[in-house]
Amino acid sequence: MVLINKAINEVTVKLVYYGPGLCGKTTNLEKVYANPKLENKGKMISMSTETDRTLFFDFMPMELGTIGGQKVRVQLYTVPGQVFYDATRKLVLRGADGVVFVADSQNTMRDSNIASLQNLRTNLRLNRLDPEKVALVFQYNKRDLPDVDPVDKMNAYLEPGSAPVIEAAAINGTGVTATLRSAVARILDNLKNQVDTTLTEEPELESPDLSVKSGSIPSSAGAPKFSMQPPTFVKPILADDEEGRRAALDRLLPFQQSDFEGIFEAMAGLHVTIRLLDPPLHEFLPQTEGQISTVARDMGWGFVELRAKVNQLHEMNPMLGHRGCRLGITYPEIYEMQVRAIFEAACEVKQGGIDVHPEVMIPLVGTTKELEITTEMVRRVAAEVFKERGVEIPVVVGTMIEIPRAALIADELAQTAQFFSFGTNDLTQMTFGYSRDDAGSFLPEYVEKKILPKDPFESVDQEGVGQLVRLGTERGRATNARLKVGVCGEHGGDPDSIRFFRTCKLDYVSCSPYRVPVARLAAAQAELEFKAYEG
Numbered sequence: 001m002v003l004i005n006k007a008i009n010e011v012t013v014k015l016v017y018y019g020p021g022l023c024g025k026t027t028n029l030e031k032v033y034a035n036p037k038l039e040n041k042g043k044m045i046s047m048s049t050e051t052d053r054t055l056f057f058d059f060m061p062m063e064l065g066t067i068g069g070q071k072v073r074v075q076l077y078t079v080p081g082q083v084f085y086d087a088t089r090k091l092v093l094r095g096a097d098g099v100v101f102v103a104d105s106q107n108t109m110r111d112s113n114i115a116s117l118q119n120l121r122t123n124l125r126l127n128r129l130d131p132e133k134v135a136l137v138f139q140y141n142k143r144d145l146p147d148v149d150p151v152d153k154m155n156a157y158l159e160p161g162s163a164p165v166i167e168a169a170a171i172n173g174t175g176v177t178a179t180l181r182s183a184v185a186r187i188l189d190n191l192k193n194q195v196d197t198t199l200t201e202e203p204e205l206e207s208p209d210l211s212v213k214s215g216s217i218p219s220s221a222g223a224p225k226f227s228m229q230p231p232t233f234v235k236p237i238l239a240d241d242e243e244g245r246r247a248a249l250d251r252l253l254p255f256q257q258s259d260f261e262g263i264f265e266a267m268a269g270l271h272v273t274i275r276l277l278d279p280p281l282h283e284f285l286p287q288t289e290g291q292i293s294t295v296a297r298d299m300g301w302g303f304v305e306l307r308a309k310v311n312q313l314h315e316m317n318p319m320l321g322h323r324g325c326r327l328g329i330t331y332p333e334i335y336e337m338q339v340r341a342i343f344e345a346a347c348e349v350k351q352g353g354i355d356v357h358p359e360v361m362i363p364l365v366g367t368t369k370e371l372e373i374t375t376e377m378v379r380r381v382a383a384e385v386f387k388e389r390g391v392e393i394p395v396v397v398g399t400m401i402e403i404p405r406a407a408l409i410a411d412e413l414a415q416t417a418q419f420f421s422f423g424t425n426d427l428t429q430m431t432f433g434y435s436r437d438d439a440g441s442f443l444p445e446y447v448e449k450k451i452l453p454k455d456p457f458e459s460v461d462q463e464g465v466g467q468l469v470r471l472g473t474e475r476g477r478a479t480n481a482r483l484k485v486g487v488c489g490e491h492g493g494d495p496d497s498i499r500f501f502r503t504c505k506l507d508y509v510s511c512s513p514y515r516v517p518v519a520r521l522a523a524a525q526a527e528l529e530f531k532a533y534e535g
């Protein structure tokens with residue numbers, strides 16, 4: 001909302017930087033802040049998580065001097081890009097006069113850019129702002145990287161229409177000021193032409209419901225309900241001994257429990273699959289010197305001390321390192337805390353009159369022993385909670401099948417697991433021996449040279465990885481005919497892969513919320529096709 005102070009001929013406008021996670025919104029503001037040519041800036045206020053991801057917003061007021069006889073003040077905001085911060089994004093957009101949509105130009109970010117732009121439009125409407133009229137500027141960021149899509153290609157999928165498009169490498173400061181100027185110019189144009197940016201028709205009251213109704217929710221992705229920064233797994237992992245870990249985990253427990261309660265309430269009686277902590281260690285650890293010093297201050301450690309600890313935990317191949325059930329077995333208190341949080345939450349919600357069906361999923365299992373140890377732990381902790389609370393809930397434990405060895409021994413795993421979920425991202429990575437994070441340097445050429453028909457991380461490799469899915473399912477069901485089997489990962493939203501999974505007789509696919517509509521349609525089509533075929 002433009003604030004005009006006629007007495008001193010001054011206007012204040014609100015400009016929001018929007019875009020997918022890690023596209024560079026905060027970096028834009030930091031570069032504006034650091035640019036000595038842009039004078040009269042207020043202090044930049046950032047509220048971020050320990051890993052520098054935006055938690056609420058970044059904010060910086062600045063004066064742009066006199067434009068067209070009017071003194072112009074701009075309030076710059078960013079939103080948190082991570083998918084689950086939607087409520088905050090909506091709030092920050094309130095009263096925006098202009099939006100810079102920062103797209104991440106890397107070719108792997110296409111879907112995230114599209115989803116974020118769609119989410120921007122929805123949230124503008126929910127704030128009674130007309131997406132067609134609010135001053136909008138597109139910034140295609142990270143042009144310095146090698147794997148970026150050409151501008152034409154991005155234009156084709158983002159359809160900026162008449163909105164200006166500015167190429168940028170915010171990290172070097174390139175395009176940052178041009179973006180800001182362009183956005184402010186658009187806002188002032190609107191002002192001059194007296195464009196009313198409020199929506200004339202009634203907005204849909206709720207954003208379209210894209211929630212996965214029975215999906216797997218990584219248990220580290222907590223919906224933010226708190227006005228303070230919640231603790232994270234960084235402290236338990238950095239702690240020197242079990243006692244230190246337990247103390248840090250005790251602080252984390254209420255946050256996890258509260259997240260699970262929210263999830264169970266929202267799912268109201270539907271099955272909820274919760275994967276225990278899975279990401280590789282380095283995703284929790286501070287990386288840059290700035291991050292290390294923030295965490296050190298927070299933990300009351302010395303910088304050098306913490307840096308040494310981080311170095312000690314450094315792994316050469318984190319995706320193949322100390323993660324998933326390996327972490328859960330060597331630091332059992334981590335999984336115990338998560339399981340306690342799940343069942344405390346389940347009991348609480350059930351006592352409140354809502355039916356709950358939690359299913360606990362163990363990640364990265366490669367041997368029967370790993371599954372047996374973790375399953376026993378889940379059942380033991382759940383039983384403790386039930387005894388303390390006087391409530392009983394069925395305990396269902398299953399496993400991810402994402403290590404090729406797990407697919408091969410699926411018959412044995414099915415003696416313990418009550419369900420399987422093929423994690424086809426990791427399964428693809430480990431079957432091909434391609435690091436998913438590094439394959440961008442050769443996969444496009446492989447596809448171009450027809451060495452591979454498609455990027456196997458986008459559409460499942462039916463010939464190789466698919467064989468493991470089929471075989472794992474058959475072997476698992478040979479032990480337990482009623483075994484529920486599904487798939488989770490990017491492939492769960494890819495129509496060709498979904499059709500293939502149907503031929504393997506999988507029960508469900510799980511995918512990111514934005515892919516749910518496509519996945520549902522593809523699953524329905526596959527079902528009809530096979531019904532017709534099978535007569």
Ligand SMILES: Nc1nc2c(ncn2[C@@H]2O[C@H](COP(=O)(O)OP(=O)(O)OP(=O)(O)O)[C@@H](O)[C@H]2O)c(=O)[nH]1
Nearest residue numbers: 021022023024025026027053054081142169170171
């Ligand atoms: N190579 C390259 N990296 C960039 C560029 N802009 C930002 N980055 C990097 O991308 C990462 C994310 O940048 P941020 O500015 O924190 O992203 P954000 O959009 O604020 O992310 P969230 O708010 O946490 O979703 C950081 O490591 C930046 O250094 C760029 O132009 N080129």
Ligand SMILES: [Mg+2]
Nearest residue numbers: 025026053054
């Ligand atoms: Mg940010």
